[in-house]
Amino acid sequence: MNWWSTDETHDAQRTSWVKSAQGHRDFPIQNLPLGVFSPQQQGPRIGTAIGDAILDLTACAAEALFSSPALSSCLQRHSLNALMALPSAQRQLLRQHISRFLSDPQYRDDLTPHLYPQAECTMHLPAQIGDFTDFYVGLHHAENIGRQFRPDNPLLPNYKHIPIGYHGRASSVRASGVNVRRPSGQRKAPDQDLPRFEPSQRLDYELEMGVWISEGNALGQPISIADAAQHFAGLCLLNDWSARDFQAWEYQPLGPFLAKNFHSSVSPWVVTAEALAPYRIAQPPRPAGDPVPLPYLMDVDDQAHGGFAIQLSVYLLTDQMRQSGDAPALLSQGPASNMYWTVHQIITHHASNGCNLMAGDLLGTGTISAPDISGFGSLMELSNGGTSPYPLPNGESRSFLQDGDEVILRAQAAAPDRATIGFGECRATILSAL
Ligand code: CA
Secondary structure, three states, X not given: OOOXXXXXXXXXXXXXXXXXXXOOOOOOOOOOOEEEEEOOOOOOEEEEEEOOEEEEHHHHHHOOOOOOHHHHHHHOOOOOHHHHOXXXXXXXHHHXXXXXXXXXXXXXXXXXXXXXXXXXXXXXXXXXXXXXXXXXXXXHHHHHHHHHHOOOXXXXXXXXXXXXXEEXXXXXXXXXXXXXXXXXXXXXOOOOOOOEEEEOOOEEOOEEEEEEEOOOOXXXXXXXXXXXXXXXXXXXXXXXXXXXHHHHHHOOOOOOOOOOOOOEEEOOOEEEOOOOHHHEEOOOOOOOOOOOOOHHHOOHHHHHHOEEOEEEEEEEEOHHHHHHOXXXXXXXXXXXXXXXXXXXXXXXXXXOOXXXXXXXXXXXXXXXXXXXXXXXXXXXXXXXXXXXXEEOOOOXXXXXXXXXXXXXEEEEEOOOOOOOEEEEEEEEEEEOOX
């Protein structure tokens, strides 16, 4: 089987005995994302989302429901790391098992005690993240930001040759729902002679996808682009909170530092590489005149199937909207196909010098923006660097985030004759600075 092949677990006609799964916005039986959760007053364990419920896979493994001893052992943990480290054939087997359990009514009586309402559970980070790296593959974001500084030449000369990235901070990645403290730091406004240490006044979000690494590679052993799929566990939503004022002052010559590492949020469910197979699409052709990727980044199958038919959305709920009972306002919406490099290309590039990736590592794609304002993935773009406050439906406007603002990221994967699957939410609220 190829990494983009589908099987009976993707069949749009397959239904679950868990009634809320049918037509569920995010979690029909065709999805089966993996995560770590705690039921009320109980410890963390591994589960899969099905409709409005979570199936406790750790409990299923303890009852020897899985035929594979390796799977059973990896499921009886508090994180997905061991599971992610398994070869892809084992992870495919897990998906087939779970899909059968949740579709075949003969399992209903045995499994019902292991189902919990999602609304009563706490979600955790899915893995212990060894390292977090953030890329910059959103072409239109790179152009939009570049244009604010270099109107005639927005992209730097390396952009179309090399996937740009930097090492982030794993310790401050949090699951959706954990509030974000407004950071203080050094900032120097253009009209000031000297920097000051004070709360950020240009706090922003960044709409990204998170790429979870499965099997690692040994130090000194690169990953070939043809093998990259074996190292890809799945996707989540990622909000790379950014203090634009700190960033402008600190980023030269070594790149982002304290402007980025105070907090990053991820959606708690890993939508697996196996679940995403039906939503694979060709990587959009490069515009005429763009360089062909160097051979180590070029693979015919990756170009033909390495993209994703995923729609991304950002919503904002301000304090005023919350108090009026308003729904969150849609800020932007756009496709993940606005990535200039594929997921396999950034995995391959990261390991190309022999750097060892590890199971549970997290790679950010970089902000994914569309060419026009309806799909801009940050306030820095929506407000044109803070010069044009972005109007909200209730009469408020935003140049940057205010205390009490809650940012909500959502995404869905869709394909003809396939069930639509979703990522759940990545949401967090800004708390005032200390
Ligand atoms: Ca970023």
